Amino acid sequence: MTGLDLHQDLRTGVRDLCKGFPDSYWRELDVQRAYPDAFVKALTDAGYLAALIPEEYGGSGLGVGEASIILEEINRSGGNAAACHAQMYTMGTLLRHGSEAQKRTFLPRIASGELRLQAFGVSEPTTGSDTTQLKTLATRRGDKYIIRGQKVWISRAEHSDLLLLVVRTTPIEQVKKKTEGLSILLIDMRRAVGNGLTIRPIRTMMNHATTELFFDDLEVPIDTLVGEEGHGFRYLIDGLNAERILIAAECVGDGRWFVERATKYASERRVFGRPIGQNQGIQFPIARAHVNVESADLMRIRAAALFDRGEACGPEANMAKLLAADASWEAANVAVQTYGGFGFAEEYDVERKFRETRLYQVAPVSTNLILAYIGEHVLGLPRSY
Numbered sequence: 001m002t003g004l005d006l007h008q009d010l011r012t013g014v015r016d017l018c019k020g021f022p023d024s025y026w027r028e029l030d031v032q033r034a035y036p037d038a039f040v041k042a043l044t045d046a047g048y049l050a051a052l053i054p055e056e057y058g059g060s061g062l063g064v065g066e067a068s069i070i071l072e073e074i075n076r077s078g079g080n081a082a083a084c085h086a087q088m089y090t091m092g093t094l095l096r097h098g099s100e101a102q103k104r105t106f107l108p109r110i111a112s113g114e115l116r117l118q119a120f121g122v123s124e125p126t127t128g129s130d131t132t133q134l135k136t137l138a139t140r141r142g143d144k145y146i147i148r149g150q151k152v153w154i155s156r157a158e159h160s161d162l163l164l165l166v167v168r169t170t171p172i173e174q175v176k177k178k179t180e181g182l183s184i185l186l187i188d189m190r191r192a193v194g195n196g197l198t199i200r201p202i203r204t205m206m207n208h209a210t211t212e213l214f215f216d217d218l219e220v221p222i223d224t225l226v227g228e229e230g231h232g233f234r235y236l237i238d239g240l241n242a243e244r245i246l247i248a249a250e251c252v253g254d255g256r257w258f259v260e261r262a263t264k265y266a267s268e269r270r271v272f273g274r275p276i277g278q279n280q281g282i283q284f285p286i287a288r289a290h291v292n293v294e295s296a297d298l299m300r301i302r303a304a305a306l307f308d309r310g311e312a313c314g315p316e317a318n319m320a321k322l323l324a325a326d327a328s329w330e331a332a333n334v335a336v337q338t339y340g341g342f343g344f345a346e347e348y349d350v351e352r353k354f355r356e357t358r359l360y361q362v363a364p365v366s367t368n369l370i371l372a373y374i375g376e377h378v379l380g381l382p383r384s385y
C-alpha cells in the first residue's frame, strides 16, 4: 500500500468509526462534563490509539504523520481528540528512552487497551511556561523515589492508568544549567492514588477532564525512571515537536469542520430573499478561513514528513502549531458569525467547538512562546524570555 492509500484508508476508517459518535454524543457529554469513555474504547479496540506502538509490541508501527491524520479526522467529524491525544504524544518518550523491560511491560498492554497512557504531567501552578523552574521533587531513598510537589492542568488523569511525570531529581540550586536535574517517571496511578497522590478535577469552559495533582511523599520504585536520571529535559524537548504536529492536525480538523458547517449553513439560510452566503460579507470570511486552514495544513504535512524521516523539525513543528491554531480559531469565529444567533445555541455544536478550539492558542504551548522560539532560534533575535 502506498503512503497516500494508507492515509486515505485511515481517513475513511476513522470517519466511519466517528459516525457512531454523532454531534449529540459529544453535546451530551459536554453538558455533563463527562469523559467520552465509549468513544475512547472504540478507538482503542479498532487499534487507532496504538498507531505509534511498533508491531513487535502489538501496535501498527506507524509514524506521527499517520497518527496526526487519526486525530485530525476525529476533530473534523465534530468530536474532540483531546480525550485521547496524549497516548500519541507521550509515546515517543517511552519508545526512544524507555528500557526494554518498560517497553515489554507496558506497550503490549497499552496497545490492547488494558492500560491507558493518557496523562502527561509537566505544568505547575507557580512556574507556568517556564518549565525548567518546575519544583516537584523526586528524592532517591534506597530503591524508591519519594515525590513531593504539585501539578496543574494535568488532563485525563482520572481516566488514565499511567502518568508520564516530569520532576526534578536535583533541586535547581544544585545544578549548573537549569535544564539539568530534570527526570521523567512513568507512574502507575492505580497504585498511587490514595497513597500519596491526590487528583482534584478542574472545571473548565469546555469538556476537558483536566485536574490538579498533589504529591505528598508518594513512593514509587526507581524502575519508574525513564532513561537516565537528570536528562529528562532533553527527552521532553524530543517529544514536544510530535505534540505540536499532532495538535496542529487537530486544529486543521477543527478548521475544516467549521468551514464545512459555515458553508452549508450559509448556502441554506435565506434572509432578505436569498442565501446569506450570496453576500460577500458572509462568503469572503468563510473563503479566507478555508485558505488559512489549507495553508496551515501544508506546514503540518511538511513538519510531519521531517519528523518521520528523523530530521530536525523544530521550526516547522512550531510554525505548524501556530498557523493551525490561528486558522482554526479564525474559522471558529467566522462560523459563529455565519450562524448569527444560532451560533450561540448548543444544538448547533458551533459554540461547543468554538470553546474547544480556543484552547490551542494557550496549550500545550502558547502562541507567544512559539513566537519567542521563532524569534530567537530561527531568526537569531535576542532572547526575549
Ligand SMILES: Cc1cc2nc3c(=O)[nH]c(=O)nc-3n(C[C@H](O)[C@H](O)[C@H](O)COP(=O)(O)OP(=O)(O)OC[C@H]3O[C@@H](n4cnc5c(N)ncnc54)[C@H](O)[C@@H]3O)c2cc1C
Pocket: 119, 120, 121, 122, 123, 127, 128, 129, 130, 152, 153, 154, 155, 156, 204, 208, 210, 359, 362, 363, 364, 365, 366, 367, 368, 369, 372, 384, 385
Ligand atoms: C485545558 C488545559 C489542559 C491542559 N493539559 C495539560 C496537560 O495535560 N499536561 C500539562 O503538563 N499541562 C497541561 N496544560 C497546561 C498548558 O500547557 C499551559 O497552560 C500552557 O503551557 C501555558 O502555561 P500557563 O497556563 O502557566 O501560562 P503562563 O506561563 O502563566 O502564561 C500566561 C500568558 O502569558 C504569556 N507569557 C508568559 N511568558 C511570556 C513571555 N516571556 N513572553 C510573552 N508572553 C508570555 C503566555 O503566552 C500566556 O498567554 C493544560 C492547560 C489547559 C488550559
